[in-house]
Amino acid sequence: MGVAGVAALLAIATAGAAEPPRPERPHLERWVKLLASPELEGRSGEGGRKTAALITEEYRRLGLEPLFDGQFGQEIPPAPPVEAVGRNVGAILRGADPELKDRFIIVSAHYDHLGVRGGVLYPGADDNASGVAMLLETARSLVESAGKPRRSVVFLAFDQEEVGLYGSRFFAANPPFPIESIDLFLTADMIGRSLGGVCEDLVFVMGTEHIPALRPWLFEEAAGRPLTLGILGADLLILNRSDYGPFRSRKVPFLFFSTGENPRYHAPSDTAETLDYPKLTEISQLIHGVVAKAAVADALPRWSDQVDHPLEEAVTIRDVLRVLDANRAALRINAAQAFVIAGALRTLDGVVERGTVSPAERASIIQAARIVLMTAF
Ligand SMILES: [Zn+2]
Incomplete structure (x- = not known):
């Protein structure tokens, strides 16, 4: 056998041993850099429309179906005080199981940011190019995967989060299928930095208080990764701080992932060069793992009104407060x-x-955590 033959055999062996498709760092990094680039103008106004077109193009490239009656875009009419028309961008990967294909799993992230203000670009690399990169890489991974989902999986990029969750509120009030x-x-x-810039391996997950049976799935997906899961109840935040809000209030089982606020939050310094890409990759793979598993599961836990606040939550808050305390000077x-x-x-x-x-x-722990989180950053 010639050298070429050996090389060919090796190539086949390598391909056979390849990992199943999953979110990968080079793709995530490319998306964040593109979304946070000056061409997209901080993803507001004309820049927002360009971003919606870019996401639509990726859905098309992946061969996904439009979510809204033949359209990828869902127009959000102006609602005072918001005068601009917004646009959610959604696609669907149809489930293969005749019994489960009309059940839905939604993976989402808001794509809008603060735009250009006074001639200064707000690139929003963490907020929330990081989440959109995860969303598009999760879509690619599921499309390229050999196994097909049993449930239908929806990929949804929300607009107008920054002005008060208008995109997700409009979607939840006007869904293309029963909520x-x-x-x-x-x-x-x-999902690309860390709380206060100091809780480096921590990713917060809210929502398991209503679906505690999903908690082991999260820990299973996190096992072996350089990540610490920070399980928290969503009531720690007094207001709904992201697009889970309209679903939480309608009792839809939800999970909200975030690495938390930090000094670059809503600042022009939230740039693509300063993101923690290894961490973004680990979190994206974790979310993809949960979605892939949920897409084929026989049954999923239903929403429970009986909230379950586990000891893990207290451990999370203790560990966060310890790290903040150890960084008193730096965090002022x-x-x-x-x-x-x-x-x-x-x-x-x-x-x-x-x-x-x-x-x-x-109650007293949550109150203390609120005071610290609200005043420290
Ligand atoms: Zn955001």
């Missing part, structure tokens, strides 16, 4: 904040040691 047929809604907003944490943190840590140490958290303890 009850959504088995799981996932959204990611800012003042004496009053340090006092709140110290009190919460005393309660948390007791809770974690005992292994249970009472409703009163949780």
Whole structure:
């Protein structure tokens, strides 16, 4: 056998051993750089329309079906005080199971950002080019995968999140299928940095309080990755801070992923060069793993009104407060904040040691976490 023959055999062996398709760093990085580039003008106004066209083009390239009655775009009429017309961009990968194809899993991320203000570009690389990159890479991975989903998987890029979740609110009020047929809604907003710039391996996940049976799936997908899952109840944030809001209020099972706020949030310095791409890749692969599993599962947990706040939540808050406390100077944490943190840590140490958290303890911990998070960044 000649050298060429050996090379060919090796190529076949390598191809056979290849990993199944999953979100990959070079693609994610390319998307973030493109979405955060000056050509897309901070993804508002004309730049927003260009971004919608770009996402549509990718859906077409992947051979996905339009979501809205033959259209990829869903026009959002102006609703005061918002005067601009918005556009959600959605596509569907049809489920193969005759019984489950009319059940839906939605993977989503908002694509809009703050635009150009006073001649200054707000590139929004973390907020939320990172989430859109995850969305498009999850779509590519599922399309290129050998196995077909049993449920239908919807890929949804929301507009007008920054002005008050207008895109997701309009979608939830005007869905192309009954809202009850959504088995799981996932959204990611800012998944390329870390809370305060210091909680480096942490990714927050909210929503499992209503679907606790999905928690083991998340830990399974996170196993072996350089990630710490921060399980939190969505009530920690007083307002719905991203596109899960309109689904949460309609009791659609949801998961919200975010690496949290940091000093570059809503600043012109949220640039593509400064993102943590290895972390974005790990989180995107984790989300893709959950979606792929949910797409073929026999059954998925239904929404439960009985909220379940696990000990993991207390551990998450304790670990975050410890890291913030250790970075007091860098984060300019003042004496009053340090006092709140110290009190919460005393309660948390007791809770974690005992292994249970009472409703009163949780309320005081959540209150402390809110105070720290609202005032520290
Ligand atoms: Zn955002």
